[in-house]
Amino acid sequence: MTDTAGQVIPDGAGGGCRPGQFARPARFFPPGRSWGMRLTIRSDCEWDMPGITVTFIDVNGQTRVIEDAEPGMSMMQVAKAHDVEGILADCGGACSCATCHVYVGDGWMEKVGPPDDVEEALLDMVDDVRQPNSRLSCQISVSSDLDGIELTVAPDPGY
Ligand code: FES
Numbered sequence: 001m002t003d004t005a006g007q008v009i010p011d012g013a014g015g016g017c018r019p020g021q022f023a024r025p026a027r028f029f030p031p032g033r034s035w036g037m038r039l040t041i042r043s044d045c046e047w048d049m050p051g052i053t054v055t056f057i058d059v060n061g062q063t064r065v066i067e068d069a070e071p072g073m074s075m076m077q078v079a080k081a082h083d084v085e086g087i088l089a090d091c092g093g094a095c096s097c098a099t100c101h102v103y104v105g106d107g108w109m110e111k112v113g114p115p116d117d118v119e120e121a122l123l124d125m126v127d128d129v130r131q132p133n134s135r136l137s138c139q140i141s142v143s144s145d146l147d148g149i150e151l152t153v154a155p156d157p158g159y
Pocket of ligand 1: 076088089090091092093094095096097098099100136137138139
């Protein structure tokens with residue numbers, strides 16, 4: 001293993017981290033120190049934060065529980081990373097295709113919030129399968145507030 005500067009970190013460096021922690025790269029005394037030895041201390045452990053759980057009901061009705069969603073991702077990105085059936089995301093998250101259409105689970109719509117005007121216009125284009133809890137998953141950001149959310153993939157409107 002090497003650190004960010006390409007220095008080899010010996011086996012055991014960063015050891016002593018507890019389960020759920022990971023070791024940051026080893027630190028070094030600045031050059032010029034006569035004894036310039038490598039130093040790794042226990043405080044080089046950081047907590048490996050658990051992911052956020054998102055449950056998708058895919059277009060075939062299969063339940064997919066994903067426990068490693070990370071804040072900053074969109075729900076569409078989470079679905080694509082786990083090959084959730086029915087999330088095509090043809091536009092890559094540019095809010096211009098509606099192939100990432102989901103229904104937000106009961107009780108979650110208030111936390112997710114309503115679509116903005118651009119998303120609203122796009123949802124109007126899939127009116128045949130639109131519901132009051134429709135959202136485009138590329139426009140929903142993963143956050144700790146949404147830990148445990150359930151999203152059902154909307155059927156393809158067929159046009
Ligand atoms: S990925 Fe195209 S609108 Fe969401």
